[in-house]
Amino acid sequence: MALVIAAIAIFWVIGDHTDFGRDRVVWKVQACGGGLVLVAGLLIACAFAYLGVRRAKRDVDIEKYNQRSFAIVVLCVTALFVGFQSISRGLPAFRDLKEGTTTVTVTSCSFEQGSHRRSRRRGGGRTVYDNYFTMTLADGTKRLTVIKTDHADDIASRGGLTGVLYEACARRSGSASMTMEVYPHTWSIVEARID
Numbered sequence: 731m732a733l734v735i736a737a738i739a740i741f742w743v744i745g746d747h748t749d750f751g752r753d754r755v756v757w758k759v760q761a762c763g764g765g766l767v768l769v770a771g772l773l774i775a776c777a778f779a780y781l782g783v784r785r786a787k788r789d790v791d792i793e794k795y796n797q798r799s800f801a802i803v804v805l806c807v808t809a810l811f812v813g814f815q816s817i818s819r820g821l822p823a824f825r826d827l828k829e830g831t832t833t834v835t836v837t838s839c840s841f842e843q844g845s846h847r848r849s850r851r852r853g854g855g856r857t858v859y860d861n862y863f864t865m866t867l868a869d870g871t872k873r874l875t876v877i878k879t880d881h882a883d884d885i886a887s888r889g890g891l892t893g894v895l896y897e898a899c900a901r902r903s904g905s906a907s908m909t910m911e912v913y914p915h916t917w918s919i920v921e922a923r924i925d
Contacts, residue, residue, distance in 0.1 A: 751891075759823045762820025766816050838866045843859055843861050844860045
C-alpha cells in the first residue's frame with residue numbers, strides 16, 4: 731500500500747509541473763509504465779497471500795486465514811484500480827508518441843478561473859488556482875486545458891504557451907483564432923500561435 735500511495739503522489743507532483751508538449755506525454759507513458767510494474771508486484775503479492783491462505787486452511791488457523799483472505803482482496807482490488815488507471819491513461823499517451831503531433835485550428839476559446847484548497851499534512855493548506863481554457867476546434871469539438879497556478883494573477887504574467895492561450899482566450903475575449911500543434915489523444919499542446 732505504501733508503494734501505491736508513493737507512486738500516486740509522485741505522479742501527481744511531477745505531473746503538475748508538465749503542462750505542455752512532449753515532456754508531458756513522455757511523463758505519462760513513464761508513469762503508466764511504472765504503474766504496470768507496480769501491478770505486477772501486487773499480483774505477485776496476491777500469489778504469496780494465496781499460498782498463505784492455503785497454508786492457514788491446511789493448518790486450521792482461522793485468524794491467519796482471515797488475514798490472508800482480506801490481504802488478497804485488498805491487493806487484487808488495488809491491482810485492478812492501478813492497472814485500469816495505467817492502461818486508460820497510458821494507451822493514449824503511447825499512441826501520441828507513436829503517431830506524433832497534428833495541426834488543429836481553434837476558432838474560439840474561453841477562459842475561466844476557479845480555486846480549491848490543497849491540504850497539507852501538518853495543518854493548514856494553500857489555495858491553488860485552476861485556469862480553464864476551453865477551446866472550440868474548426869470541426870466543432872471542444873477541448874479543455876487546465877493550468878494550475880499558486881496565485882490568481884500568475885496566469886496573466888506567464889509567457890510561452892500559457893501566455894499565448896491567455897492572450898487568445900482571456901485578453902481577446904476568446905475571439906482570436908489559433909493554430910496549434912498538439913498530441914491529439916492526450917491533448918498535449920506543443921506549439922500555439924494566434925492567427
